[in-house]
Amino acid sequence: MNEKVDDKALQTAYREQYPYQPFLEAMRPLTGKWKVEIMWALAQRTHRFGELRRALPGITQHMLTVQLRELEADGLVKRTAYEEKPPRVEYEITEAAHGLRPVFEALIAWSKQYGPMSRN
Amino acid sequence: MNEKVDDKALQTAYREQYPYQPFLEAMRPLTGKWKVEIMWALAQRTHRFGELRRALPGITQHMLTVQLRELEADGLVKRTAYEEKPPRVEYEITEAAHGLRPVFEALIAWSKQYGPMSRN
DNA sequence: CAGCATCCCAAAAGATACTG
């Protein structure tokens, strides 16, 4: 009944001693093939839907819509639709999302230091 | 022939002015359901295969193997097999991987500041 | 113990056509 005490202690250590869950929580809203790129573009300036589409060569209209909706639901992007004809919709990053900059910067710094690690 | 000059300029800006590619390059080796958790565990100390398995409840043997192999190929994890019977294999993070700590910390700091953003 | 080989499934992403 107690041969696995060490394992249990291990698990407790991981989950309680370190900000384990917060890390995973923080990563989740950015998972998706295009989300980081979208955030990157919006971090530069506000974009219209079509601008964003052209700024991300290869993305489909469908995927851009889907991922923007998810980013919006996660509070990282703000969508503003203007009732005009033809319609105009603008996307910008939220205040909360600006806080991600240090993360991006740290990651880039690391990437530069250790160089591109190509797997293939 | 030149109505799209603005778009081209935009793309150039994203890809040349900002460390766009480095960022994506840096993220790639960490994509995979368990990689961050594996790195987290190994950041605490060296683990044997079985220890790692027990430390990550829910992971399958198959996935642990696959993701460890990828992390190894990306130079984030070092694998050492001892020729014993029964066999013993130890995993540890590499020097390069230690540089990721600031990234993790920045992400966690951001996560704490803006709280958990639940989508559901 | 630490795995590899297979087969299978669900989720994510892409292609295409259509619309307020």
Next chain:
DNA sequence: CAGTATCTTTTGGGATGCTG
């Protein structure tokens, strides 16, 4: 212009059985 609706494809991950 900025989407939505469907359908198909791809990818990642899981289950199971076998082995040096």
